[in-house]
Amino acid sequence: MNRRTTMYDHRIVAKAMDLFHFEEHSPGMVFWHPMGLRVFRGIEDVMRRVYQSHGFEEVRSPIALSRSLWEKSGHWGKFGNNMFVVDSLQQDNSLDGEAQSADSQAINLNYALKPMSCPAHIAIYKAHKRSYREIPMRLMEFGIVHRNEPSGTLSGCMRLRQFVQDDAHIFCREADLLDEISNFLNMVQELYAAFGYEKFIIRIALRPEQRMGSDELWDKAEAVLMNACQELGYAYELSPGEGSFYSPKIEVSLEDRLGRSWQCGTIQVDFNFPQIFELSFVNSEGKLEQPVMLHQAVLGSIERWIGILLENQGALPLWLAPVQVAVASISNKSADWAEAVFARLKRMGIRAELHADDATISKKIRELSERKVPLIAIVGEREAANNTVNLRRLGVSAQEDIAFSQLEEELSSLGNKVSVVR
Incomplete structure (x- = not known):
């Protein structure tokens, strides 16, 4: 590691600024100090204003969801080994007296700490019948997520087991997709420039070998992303096999002063979850119509974003500094x-x-x-x-x-x- 890279190591800068530290008691999780939390909250405040100005409503969902929900979404089969699972024994009072046996008195329940918020936001969407007047529905959350990454891959703020995402989901019509993707890319341009990043690269991550859904839906989703970039005037590269198991995505990577590339923002066009979870809204003709679901994050992990920012500048910009x-x-x-x-x-x-x-x-x-x-x-x-x-x-x-x-x-x-x- 050369001197310049060492000088800008975010862990060294954070120690000098008294922002945060790490402990062996909670590997891959950040202990935020008062000065660091000022920075963290400052970024949250910025993101909250931007999301609100672009038509999003903030929500809050539980950090633990049942195994049955994760099985339905496919995450249990795909990421089960990387999820923090909580076993719970719950007393079963549904049976009376002698009808209860020793085996039936307790039910073993599995929960998992969420690695992302999409099933929870689907639950909010499905809480009651939706009308076309509510579409597009844009939800966002500063979601606390957990991913049981291997210990050898942990690297300060760059790879964590617990972090906060600007986790957003949009439920819309197919006709809305271009506008929503344009909205996302405008947010990326605005925010990245405000943090001092002028250059970014767009890649479209295509279907992986192991995936859910039909080839027809994947063809349509991938075409939407490529056509949107072309119509909006953005150059892009293709990344075969790098999409999520349920949808392709645009990945936005920024470049720092050391010439390193960091993949941060993403938006995914998802036709599969609306089918699996039987999502619908009542259209203007009074008929049920299935929405498309978009998954997006502009910064990604806020902790990682702070780490990238510290390594890019060796400090924080005046407007964000905990002491100005x-x-x-x-x-x-x-x-x-x-x-x-x-x-x-x-x-x-x-x-x-x-x-x-x-x-x-x-x-x-x-x-x-x-x-x-x-x-x-x-x-x-x-x-x-x-x-x-x-x-x-x-x-x-x-x-x-x-x-x-x-x-x-x-x-x-x-x-x-x-x-x-x-």
Whole structure:
């Protein structure tokens, strides 16, 4: 591993920023620290706004679902060995008195922690009869999922056993498919650019050897994805055999500063689950019609997205950083101005810290730089007299003496830089 790759290893950066850590007690699962959870919640807030602006409703579903549901969806047969199974003995009170035998008094129930949310969202769709007026129905969830990955494959945030997905599902007509795929790709462009990624590659993952459903449905689903990319003007590559066992999918891979490719966003066109689960809605003619189901995630795993972001930049962008500005006083003589600057930043909604203790300014700067704080506003007697700050930007050697009002203006326009996620 070269020095540049090591320097940007997300685990090393996260330790310096005090974001999270891992423990042997829960391998493949993240222990989030207060600063890290600020980042995590910040991404959730961004995603929530984007999904809502694109017509999605947020839902919440259980993390454990019965074996019978996973068998019906096909996940039990396909991924059963990679699912966390919970055995439960439940007392059977359906029989009276002597009719109960020792063998009939307890029923062995199998549950599995969900590796994805699609069966749960299907259950929400089926909770009552649906009308064409509700179609397309767009559901999304910050789904906590579990996958029992082999211990040798675990790699920080990049491969986990527990993580959170922006797990979304759309129930629509075939005539809606182009618009929904376009909607997804617009979300990808907006969000990836907001996080600093301008380049991405589209691959269409085609039918695997082991799959459910007829070749006719697979032909139709694959054609939908290819035709959509062509009509929307997106170049794509084909990945034979890489689709899910129930549907083909578009996979979106971004490129980081080191030239590495990371597959993140996906959208799948699924004709099989609507058949298996007998999904329907009442169309405008009063007849039952079967919807198509789309499975999508823009970021994929939020934990993995944070890891990729840390490795791409070696820090976090100003708008997402857990501490955006640290105010550091040189001496007690400038402490009042430091406190005033800090208070004004807090009133603006800026995530700020005040460092007005007796430590030397060089020590304060060193420790704050190691923590990857984007902006350090240094204040001394001269700055206090002139209503200015001496500004240090992370990764920039030159310092700036600027009026505090200028810094306020810069920070107040911060929202415009990420306007697509507000």
